[in-house]
Amino acid sequence: MAAGEKHSPVDQFKVTSLSGEPTSFGGIDVSFTNSSAAMLVTVLTITLFLVFSMRGRALIPGRWQSCAEICYEIVANMLRDNVGSEGRKYFPFVFTIFMFVLFGNFIGLIPGSFTFTSHIIVTFIMAAVIFVGVTVIGFARHGLGYFRMFFPHGAPAWTAVILVPIELVSYLSRPVSLSVRLFANMVVGHVLLKVIAGFVIALGFFGIVPLAFLVGITALEFLVAALQAYIFTILTCIYLHDAIHMH
Amino acid sequence: MTEPDDRSSLKQLDERLKAARSRHDRSRGNDSTGKGATSNIGVGFRIAVELIAALAVGVGIGIALDSWLGTKPWMLITFFILGCGAGFTNLIRVARELDRKTRLAKQSKDLGKGHEG
Numbered sequence: 001m002a003a004g005e006k007h008s009p010v011d012q013f014k015v016t017s018l019s020g021e022p023t024s025f026g027g028i029d030v031s032f033t034n035s036s037a038a039m040l041v042t043v044l045t046i047t048l049f050l051v052f053s054m055r056g057r058a059l060i061p062g063r064w065q066s067c068a069e070i071c072y073e074i075v076a077n078m079l080r081d082n083v084g085s086e087g088r089k090y091f092p093f094v095f096t097i098f099m100f101v102l103f104g105n106f107i108g109l110i111p112g113s114f115t116f117t118s119h120i121i122v123t124f125i126m127a128a129v130i131f132v133g134v135t136v137i138g139f140a141r142h143g144l145g146y147f148r149m150f151f152p153h154g155a156p157a158w159t160a161v162i163l164v165p166i167e168l169v170s171y172l173s174r175p176v177s178l179s180v181r182l183f184a185n186m187v188v189g190h191v192l193l194k195v196i197a198g199f200v201i202a203l204g205f206f207g208i209v210p211l212a213f214l215v216g217i218t219a220l221e222f223l224v225a226a227l228q229a230y231i232f233t234i235l236t237c238i239y240l241h242d243a244i245h246m247h
Numbered sequence: 248m249t250e251p252d253d254r255s256s257l258k259q260l261d262e263r264l265k266a267a268r269s270r271h272d273r274s275r276g277n278d279s280t281g282k283g284a285t286s287n288i289g290v291g292f293r294i295a296v297e298l299i300a301a302l303a304v305g306v307g308i309g310i311a312l313d314s315w316l317g318t319k320p321w322m323l324i325t326f327f328i329l330g331c332g333a334g335f336t337n338l339i340r341v342a343r344e345l346d347r348k349t350r351l352a353k354q355s356k357d358l359g360k361g362h363e364g
Contacts, residue, residue, distance in 0.1 A: 162329075162332070165326075165329045166329050166332040166333045166336055167333070167336070169301060169304055169305045169308065169326070169329050169330055169332075169333035170301055170333035170334075170336045170337050172304050172308070173297075173300040173301040173303070173304040173305075173330075173333060173334075173337065174300075176300040176303060176304055177296050177297050177299075177300035177301070177337070180296055180299075180300055181292065181293065181296045184292075184296070185292070227289055231289065231293065238344075
């Protein structure tokens with residue numbers, strides 16, 4: 001989204017190869033895109049943040065250490081409240097997801113950067129990994145008994161004809177709803193910011209009205225970024241709970 | 248000589264800890280209920296997405312089965328209806344979970360008040 005080119009509000013979501021031309025390897029496009037760069041920056045930021053903030057390991061945490069500990073506690077409490085003590089094992093995975101989505105959303109809010117969570121393929125792959133992982137955990141823990149998941153307790157046997165397909169569709173819709181929610185929230189927020197920013201110049205002096213609006217929306221977007229990371233993680237926890245305890 | 252003193256101070260510490268913990272829990276309970284409008288937007292969005300996703304998956308399965316089995320409209324119709332059902336199942340589940348959460352929050356609030364009074 002270089003300045004002076006098109007001013008379409010969806011230009012910001014365009015994935016381009018950073019080297020200028022697509023690099024292909026064995027017939028597959030493996031170019032290092034702005035999306036990959038954003039992910040790399042996210043991972044590096046998280047690593048640096050956690051490593052340097054926890055460096056002191058003080059008993060009484062400083063500001064940075066407090067931040068890191070808050071992140072840890074949010075996820076730890078979420079797992080404890082939603083999954084229970086068996087959830088401790090999955091803490092590293094859930095924490096990674098939370099930090100990746102949270103920092104990805106925040107870094108995407110920096111003007112001129114790229115929001116990789118605004119691409120359905122990114123969020124869907126994350127959701128698919130969670131979905132497949134949770135299903136594997138369910139089958140590993142309960143064996144074939146996990147199929148009972150698709151039939152509610154205490155319903156008469158003949159209703160299975162209707163209920164089992166419904167539950168199956170409902171179960172399969174989990175990765176879709178999980179990914180679409182994050183993707184749609186990020187896209188809507190960023191498009192809204194761009195569209196309103198377009199009014200600022202067009203309205204001349206009265207552009208101050210959309211500018212004030214923009215300030216509010218930016219604050220709202222920060223909230224949405226954190227909230228969506230939270231919801232993504234809490235739903236992961238709920239799915240884990242279902243796989244471990246079966247409702 | 249010092250023993251009873253120690254024990255009483257331990258007891259005091261225990262009591263103070265309990266009080267602090269209940270205060271902490273209470274403030275946390277207040278936080279979760281006091282988010283107000285913004286979290287309501289989140290809830291509304293979540294329900295809408297849940298409904299649409301189930302329907303989309305149902306329709307997707309229907310179309311895929313149709314092209315695979317060659318039963319042009321029937322699988323689509325069947326799975327459209329099943330998708331609707333799944334959407335509403337999801338919706339009821341979300342609503343029930345939210346209900347449970349607000350009830351829990353209210354309970355902990357009431358408990359906190361009882362402790363205080």
